Amino acid sequence: EAQVTQNPRYLITVTGKKLTVTCSQNMNHEYMSWYRQDPGLGLRQIYYSMNVEVTDKGDVPEGYKVSRKEKRNFPLILESPSPNQTSLYFCASSRGRWSYEQYFGPGTRLTVT
Amino acid sequence: GQQLNQSPQSMFIQEGEDVSMNCTSSSIFNTWLWYKQDPGEGPVLLIALYKAGELTSNGRLTAQFGTTRKDSFLNISASIPSDVGIYFCAGQDGGSNYKLTFGKGTLLTVNP
Numbered sequence: 526e527a528q529v530t531q532n533p534r535y536l537i538t539v540t541g542k543k544l545t546v547t548c549s550q551n552m553n554h555e556y557m558s559w560y561r562q563d564p565g566l567g568l569r570q571i572y573y574s575m576n577v578e579v580t581d582k583g584d585v586p587e588g589y590k591v592s593r594k595e596k597r598n599f600p601l602i603l604e605s606p607s608p609n610q611t612s613l614y615f616c617a618s619s620r621g622r623w624s625y626e627q628y629f630g631p632g633t634r635l636t637v638t
Numbered sequence: 639g640q641q642l643n644q645s646p647q648s649m650f651i652q653e654g655e656d657v658s659m660n661c662t663s664s665s666i667f668n669t670w671l672w673y674k675q676d677p678g679e680g681p682v683l684l685i686a687l688y689k690a691g692e693l694t695s696n697g698r699l700t701a702q703f704g705t706t707r708k709d710s711f712l713n714i715s716a717s718i719p720s721d722v723g724i725y726f727c728a729g730q731d732g733g734s735n736y737k738l739t740f741g742k743g744t745l746l747t748v749n750p
Contacts, residue, residue, distance in 0.1 A: 529680075556736050568681075568726070568740045581735065615680050625669045625730040627738060629680035 527552045529630035531616050537636045538606055546601045546633050548616030554628075555621030557599040558583070559591065561612040562632075568615070574599055575621065606637040644727055644741030652749050657714040659725060659744045667729035670710040671738070672701050675724045684725075685712070717748050 529550045538544055550557065558573040560583075570583030574593040588610055590602040599618075603610060613634050617627040644661045651657060661670070669688055673681035685696050687703035687710060694701055698715045710727055724743040730736070 558736075565742075567742045570737065573735065573737070575736070583737075617680075619736065621736065625736055625738065626671060626683055626686050627728075628683060629673075631680050632678070 661727035
């Protein structure tokens with residue numbers, strides 16, 4: 526089944542404790558992206574990747590890092606999480622090559638205390 | 639940055655009724671996408687539109703790409719309880735970064 530998977534689905538952590546949210550897609554998609562979703566603010570892009578080893582900032586990149594060492598994986602790293610990063614996070618992918626249809630993962634609900 | 643105005647913000651309807659929602663933009667988009675998000679889940683792509691004036695259906699859902707390329711509409715016919723959720727529009731302006739601009743969503747509640 527074609528899908529985007531994220532782990533973990535739920536995470537409660539404390540301020541300053543480094544964490545990684547994994548994202549993997551099995552569709553051989555070139556483009557991958559991370560979003561956060563907050564009430565009243567909608568979906569905001571954090572980082573995106575056009576292909577392996579090619580990443581760039583989205584609209585709200587502060588406090589986040591990403592890497593794209595393999596085509597299928599695009600982990601989101603929070604080096605020193607803070608309470609304002611409490612949010613619902615989504616990974617998405619698309620074929621690229623002028624196809625803009627993005628397919629989303631199930632989401633990771635992160636709480637930073 | 640670009641913004642999409644999506645309306646209405648919420649709708650409460652009776653099962654069997656038709657639903658209409660829309661998105662408008664101050665700038666032109668080359669692609670319009672419509673997504674549905676169920677509680678606790680990720681958005682699921684419903685319909686993609688690529689040409690001005692295009693009308694596309696997916697079951698009881700019909701979406702149109704406005705002729706001005708600054709708006710799009712989604713209609714749901716004969717609503718059923720499982721239509722409940724948040725519907726998002728998204729636009730893409732043809733830029734090389736593949737960035738999607740999302741509307742804030744329409745929360746649909748269907749009373750059985």
